[in-house]
Amino acid sequence: MVGVQQIIEQIKEDWDSKPQADICIDILDYLLRVPTQNLLHISYGSLKKIISQRVEESDLLMAIQYLSGERTPILEVRFEFIEDDEIYSLPNSEIKLARETGQLVHPETGELIDDFEDKTYMYFEPSQLAKEIKKSDA
Amino acid sequence: MPEENFSLRDLRMMGKVDPIINRFLDRILVEKYDEFIETLYQDFDSIITLIQANAELRQNDSEDRLTIDIKNQLNCMGYAASHEEKHGGHTDLLVKKCNYIWIGEAKIHRDYEYLWKGFLQLSTRYSTGDIDQMNGGMIIYIFNQDTRSVMETWQNRLKENYPSCDIRACERRPLAFFSSHIHEKSGNPFLIRHMPVILYFKPKDRI
Numbered sequence: 001m002v003g004v005q006q007i008i009e010q011i012k013e014d015w016d017s018k019p020q021a022d023i024c025i026d027i028l029d030y031l032l033r034v035p036t037q038n039l040l041h042i043s044y045g046s047l048k049k050i051i052s053q054r055v056e057e058s059d060l061l062m063a064i065q066y067l068s069g070e071r072t073p074i075l076e077v078r079f080e081f082i083e084d085d086e087i088y089s090l091p092n093s094e095i096k097l098a099r100e101t102g103q104l105v106h107p108e109t110g111e112l113i114d115d116f117e118d119k120t121y122m123y124f125e126p127s128q129l130a131k132e133i134k135k136s137d138a
Numbered sequence: 139m140p141e142e143n144f145s146l147r148d149l150r151m152m153g154k155v156d157p158i159i160n161r162f163l164d165r166i167l168v169e170k171y172d173e174f175i176e177t178l179y180q181d182f183d184s185i186i187t188l189i190q191a192n193a194e195l196r197q198n199d200s201e202d203r204l205t206i207d208i209k210n211q212l213n214c215m216g217y218a219a220s221h222e223e224k225h226g227g228h229t230d231l232l233v234k235k236c237n238y239i240w241i242g243e244a245k246i247h248r249d250y251e252y253l254w255k256g257f258l259q260l261s262t263r264y265s266t267g268d269i270d271q272m273n274g275g276m277i278i279y280i281f282n283q284d285t286r287s288v289m290e291t292w293q294n295r296l297k298e299n300y301p302s303c304d305i306r307a308c309e310r311r312p313l314a315f316f317s318s319h320i321h322e323k324s325g326n327p328f329l330i331r332h333m334p335v336i337l338y339f340k341p342k343d344r345i
Contacts, residue, residue, distance in 0.1 A: 118147050
């Protein structure tokens with residue numbers, strides 16, 4: 001299994017002097033530092049807050065894409081549908097279908113929702129790899 | 139929207155001005171092999187566009203330098219890309235995602251025999267043509283003028299050297315094309331995208 005130092009080196013190798021290098025390292029540090037029970041649902045806003053410097057939205061998104069990708073997979077991207085204070089987790093297959101058809105099937109009522117993009121949000125969880133690194137690092 | 143959340147609409151709006159962000163969800167949601175290939179080729183086109191936009195800075199770049207830059211950009215997009223990874227030999231570019239593999243052979247265009255050698259390396263040495271790697275690519279760095287003519291000649295040479303090879307146009311990028319032939323190892327059709335990178339740079343405004 002890869003270790004923390006190896007991941008940091010990989011991040012630096014891939015991003016060099018770009019702002020995403022620091023963003024990725026801040027997110028990695030957050031995942032390792034915060035107790036696992038507090039990382040079950042990480043909002044986009046929470047990720048933004050833990051970054052030590054002000055960042056462009058696109059830089060943060062690219063860092064998220066990288067950390068949830070194949071090479072440095074420490075973050076899982078999840079989706080949730082929020083309507084009238086009710087929150088429903090959505091599997092990726094539902095998001096794919098909704099993008100293809102332009103309509104989301106309401107997780108409870110089964111009704112078709114046209115404006116699902118306004119009510120569907122990303123959130124994040126530590127990946128299995130992040131959890132293993134955290135355990136071995138403890 | 140709740141202030142600290144980020145909706146799919148926010149993502150789509152950002153994607154309208156940033157082609158890399160535009161395919162954020164496509165990359166996250168890749169499950170099937172065809173989705174992997176489609177997303178990868180769109181990402182290749184974005185990367186190639188960026189390289190071509192600064193051709194003046196690339197005039198002394200080697201094959202390896204150019205390929206390593208492509209590899210780095212793919213890694214930043216969430217792929218696991220490598221250069222010189224051992225896979226039946228040292229591949230120029232190996233890209234992995236969701237247990238799928240794509241292998242690319244990168245060549246600076248010197249002559250068509252050199253491209254043919256690259257085609258053979260890709261088809262008969264590095265790839266297996268199995269179900270997880272039914273596609274591959276030729277990345278052709280072209281420092282000569284008239285890329286269209288180079289690609290047309292290369293297409294004709296390919297047909298001469300490999301008469302049973304099928305050629306079809308690439309709709310998204312007309313300078314590129316696809317070839318398909320039966321892979322010797324797997325017996326499956328093996329589809330290769332031939333992608334030029336335009337690097338000719340001889341401005342005439344200051345002569």
